[in-house]
Amino acid sequence: MNIPKADIVLGDETVLRYDVEFDAKRFIRETKFELLRRFDVAKAFVKSRDMMLREVEAIRAKHDAELTVIPQVEYHEIVKGAVEEPFRDLVRRRGCVIVKGVFDRIQVSEWNHEIGEYIDRNDYLTAANKKKDLDKYFSGLEDANPQIFSLYWSRPQIMARQAESMATTKRFLNRLYNISGPMGPEFDPENDFAYADRIRRRQPGDTTLGLSPHMDSGSYERWCDPAYQAIYRLIYEGDIQGFDPWKAAFRTQTREYASPSVCSMFRTFQGWTALTPQGPGDGTLSLLPIAKSISYFLLRALQEDVAEDDLCGALPGRALGASPEWHNEILEGLISIPIVEPGDTVWWHPDVIHSVANEHQGDDYANVIYVGASPVCAKNEAYARRQAYAFQVGRSAPDFAAEDYEVNFEGRATVDDLTELGRRQLHIS
């Protein structure tokens, strides 16, 4: 299927790169042909579109009336077991949730300060300037101060990942899924592996970090990969009502095109922890809070006005973008998160469209630590093994460009900083 063209090295692994243009176009054409042969996608799209337009209208009406759209819950309510089923259903419908107060505000402010010191003490900016040519995939940041720092192993990141309150939050989130699969449970909702991601420190006035609306965890794969086809089968059959984004079966079996912008772990939720207060206008996150948006995406690309070798622009190794050309009518539902405080966490389902505002118009840094929910399963264990080595020697996490700044950084977290839980999460015995 894929034709290897050149090797690229990521972390301690060598990954094959493919001839994207040739390979993807042929593969997309063949997949579309097959899907169009098997399903009445025009009829299915009418149903999906109706559902989406109704949801977008409801979101807009609430948002304009300044009512809460993105569900929010206090962490202590989760600990008490006081979260009611209607709230869980709302999260399932919206595909996102803000869990407030997962960490103590003062603790988090200290972490924010400590990360700043870690960056300064080790002169990150000089090191980054020397190595920036290596990181070609994120080269949009070349001429500006970095807003995303390729740091994975600072002490505060380790503390956030291995915190008991984080583990409790993730269990709550993982349990929103129906984990039963054809070969037994798809994943273990009670335990997770750490996925080492980076840090965002966004300066007031920054205009370099905008991300247009997109979905992660696969782009053309969502149509072409056999596991994704199984996950989305009811959508193609036109049963939008019956399609359940929280049915985990096959979700850990998907195979994504290897590239530095693609996450190798299965995440039940993407997420981050706020280190500073941030909200509308602060160059932070917007979400299209509809868990079933993927039905619109899949079916839109199969309509007659889209070329036979095109999936509304979806290509290997890129995020799946929502564009004004193809998806304009649903993008009105994209809304900013409300103001969150240090220690609050924001979470969204892997099928949820999100974006980052082009400009940070606020007065203070908008800083976050990226921490998603990546439960124990075979796919995540395989990655955790590779990641454990990177942690021990301070290299960049294997999914990211091999900048390896922290190899010689003073104050980097070590095995001695890990709790029992932290060791398990990092697959270190």
Ligand SMILES: [Fe+2]
């Ligand atoms: Fe994203």
